[in-house]
Amino acid sequence: MPIAESEVTWVQETKLGLWEQLYIPALIDGLKTTLGHMVSRKVTEQYPEQEPKMPLNYRGVHRLNRDAAGRVKCVACYMCATACPAHCIDIVAAPAPAEWQKDGREKYPETFVIDELRCIYCGMCEEACPVDAIELTTLYDLTGFSREQMVFDKEKLLSVFDTTTKAGTDPVRTQAGPLGAASEVPPEVK
Amino acid sequence: MPTFDLTITAIVIVGLIGGILGVCGYLTLGERKISAWMQDRVGPNRVGPGGLLQPLADGGKFFLKEEVIPDHVDRIFYLLAPAVAVGTALMALAVVPFGATIPPPEPVPITTPDAVATFEVQQKAYSESFNFVLAPGLDIGVLYIFALGSLAVYGVILAGWSANNKYSLLGSLRSSAQIVSYEIPLGMSVLGVFILVGSLNPEKIIAWQATAGGTPDPVLGSVTAWLRGIGLAIGDNWWIVLFQPLAMLLFLASSYAESSRLPFDLPEAEQELVGGYHTEYSSLKLGLMLLTEYIHLVASSFMVAVLFLGGWSLFGLESISSNAIVAAVLKLLILCGKMVGLCVFAQLVRWTIPRFRFDQLMNLAWKVMIPLALLNLLAVIFVKQFGWSLIVLTGVNLLLFVGAGVLGARTRGSITNPKRAVKKMPPGLPAGVTYAGR
Numbered sequence: 001m002p003i004a005e006s007e008v009t010w011v012q013e014t015k016l017g018l019w020e021q022l023y024i025p026a027l028i029d030g031l032k033t034t035l036g037h038m039v040s041r042k043v044t045e046q047y048p049e050q051e052p053k054m055p056l057n058y059r060g061v062h063r064l065n066r067d068a069a070g071r072v073k074c075v076a077c078y079m080c081a082t083a084c085p086a087h088c089i090d091i092v093a094a095p096a097p098a099e100w101q102k103d104g105r106e107k108y109p110e111t112f113v114i115d116e117l118r119c120i121y122c123g124m125c126e127e128a129c130p131v132d133a134i135e136l137t138t139l140y141d142l143t144g145f146s147r148e149q150m151v152f153d154k155e156k157l158l159s160v161f162d163t164t165t166k167a168g169t170d171p172v173r174t175q176a177g178p179l180g181a182a183s184e185v186p187p188e189v190k
Numbered sequence: 191m192p193t194f195d196l197t198i199t200a201i202v203i204v205g206l207i208g209g210i211l212g213v214c215g216y217l218t219l220g221e222r223k224i225s226a227w228m229q230d231r232v233g234p235n236r237v238g239p240g241g242l243l244q245p246l247a248d249g250g251k252f253f254l255k256e257e258v259i260p261d262h263v264d265r266i267f268y269l270l271a272p273a274v275a276v277g278t279a280l281m282a283l284a285v286v287p288f289g290a291t292i293p294p295p296e297p298v299p300i301t302t303p304d305a306v307a308t309f310e311v312q313q314k315a316y317s318e319s320f321n322f323v324l325a326p327g328l329d330i331g332v333l334y335i336f337a338l339g340s341l342a343v344y345g346v347i348l349a350g351w352s353a354n355n356k357y358s359l360l361g362s363l364r365s366s367a368q369i370v371s372y373e374i375p376l377g378m379s380v381l382g383v384f385i386l387v388g389s390l391n392p393e394k395i396i397a398w399q400a401t402a403g404g405t406p407d408p409v410l411g412s413v414t415a416w417l418r419g420i421g422l423a424i425g426d427n428w429w430i431v432l433f434q435p436l437a438m439l440l441f442l443a444s445s446y447a448e449s450s451r452l453p454f455d456l457p458e459a460e461q462e463l464v465g466g467y468h469t470e471y472s473s474l475k476l477g478l479m480l481l482t483e484y485i486h487l488v489a490s491s492f493m494v495a496v497l498f499l500g501g502w503s504l505f506g507l508e509s510i511s512s513n514a515i516v517a518a519v520l521k522l523l524i525l526c527g528k529m530v531g532l533c534v535f536a537q538l539v540r541w542t543i544p545r546f547r548f549d550q551l552m553n554l555a556w557k558v559m560i561p562l563a564l565l566n567l568l569a570v571i572f573v574k575q576f577g578w579s580l581i582v583l584t585g586v587n588l589l590l591f592v593g594a595g596v597l598g599a600r601t602r603g604s605i606t607n608p609k610r611a612v613k614k615m616p617p618g619l620p621a622g623v624t625y626a627g628r
């Protein structure tokens with residue numbers, strides 16, 4: 001697309017007067033700036049001793065949220081696995097236990113595995129989840145000694161939920177109801 | 191100590207080299223700290239308290255790194271270059287005073303009574319004194335430093351040429367052109383100092399500055415008397431910078447160019463040349479190359495302090511104690527303090543002014559600094575010839591400086607920065623310019 005004529009400004013070089021040509025006043029001006037920065041407040045964070053405060057929308061390690069009864073919130077709908085561009089989520093669905101069925105839960109994930117090494121931390125699983133069961137936390141320093149350690153199963157993901165909510169770093173951000181819109185009966189069927 | 195004594199000389203050499211290398215190590219830390227503070231960072235702070243042991247860690251790292259000698263280099267000159275660079279830089283320190291010095295006595299005219307006896311007494315007193323300089327009483331002192339300073343370019347040229355690498359070669363060519371050009375204003379700006387003092391001997395130059403108030407100069411004498419009258423006993427210090435501020439400015443700028451500090455660091459402009467002339471060096475050889483630049487900085491800071499800022503004199507503070515040892519330590523601290531201050535100033539300037547373009551660099555040396563130094567030299571010659579007061583020189587220096595600025599403003603800066611004539615453009619597109627698709 002060509003640039004519109006009205007958006008073009010033609011700039012002439014500024015004319016330097018005696019003050020600028022003497023060079024030393026400009027140098028002193030520059031020294032004032034640099035010396036001002038020398039004594040100003042430093043922005044460095046002393047990392048291992050001083051932990052950075054991550055913004056709440058930081059995309060770190062995943063967690064599987066629990067519902068009010070402490071059960072896994074996930075309804076095994078496979079939407080996160082479908083949305084995942086890195087194919088790092090592996091879910092095996094199973095019929096929910098009998099007492100869960102009373103709350104309208106038909107399915108639950110028998111296994112829920114995320115390969116944290118494959119994940120690109122795009123956050124699409126969180127966006128796709130209809131029941132706000134999967135969320136990305138602000139945990140940024142994920143390390144492990146082997147590849148196997150970095151494959152997180154359901155228990156591990158639930159324990160991430162427990163630790164992050166207990167530490168208060170990541171409050172539950174769910175906006176849907178107890179089980180979310182997807183698990184409720186659509187209004188026209190009622 | 192002026193009589194040669196092998197033991198004392200060896201001790202001074204060891205102390206001097208150890209001290210200078212220590213100072214250079216801590217200058218690297220200072221450089222990193224100052225740059226960090228200027229960029230609102232904290233800087234290295236993990237090794238030792240506040241990062242104070244960082245230079246040791248850096249040095250140890252240089253020792254432990256793998257030493258790579260690429261196959262395509264000219265081995266003899268490649269190995270010779272760091273040795274030449276460091277050797278010439280260290281040798282220049284031989285005549286640089288780093289503490290209290292006493293100039294050799296003036297010759298005694300034969301017409302005076304007891305000429306021989308007086309001479310012998312003076313010589314005996316001189317030979318028993320201790321001078322904080324490796325080679326005291328060298329009458330060509332400053333000339334020797336300049337000679338070795340221009341030899342230092344050989345290290346750079348050998349490194350760049352033997353590396354068989356385009357970037358190294360470009361860096362060394364830039365460096366040699368720059369050093370050869372800036373040798374001239376560097377030497378010419380201090381010629382005025384030599385004419386004022388009448389000697390090339392650094393010890394005599396310091397002594398002149400420490401006692402110039404005693405010279406029969408009517409204006410200076412009355413100023414000193416007036417200062418004494420209002421209770422300001424500043425000693426008899428008349429530093430040469432008072433009479434030669436422009437010369438000091440030229441000398442300082444040229445010495446930055448000589449030791450390739452910003453804004454004149456084109457020989458090792460990382461953004462353009464990878465690393466400059468030391469691109470192909472690794473391990474301790476790279477360390478030596480980097481060390482050389484700091485030694486140059488230290489040596490030229492010492493030179494500025496000695497030639498223009500009065501050496502070990504500081505408005506009578508140096509003679510506050512009559513104890514010889516305390517006085518010697520005081521003078522050592524004053525001179526080294528001035529040196530460190532000048533080094534820190536160079537590092538402040540480094541992060542304040544951006545790098546020159548190469549043609550601007552050359553124009554600055556040949557079209558501005560050399561004529562100014564020449565005119566300043568002329569003024570000094572006139573003042574000495576006609577016996578005018580030295581205050582005249584201060585005025586002439588300021589006039590020259592402002593005059594150069596006026597000339598620069600009149601020519602719109604085209605002396606150092608030649609430009610094509612630019613026609614004033616009306617707003618909108620110039621006639622005949624159309625964009626594609628129209």
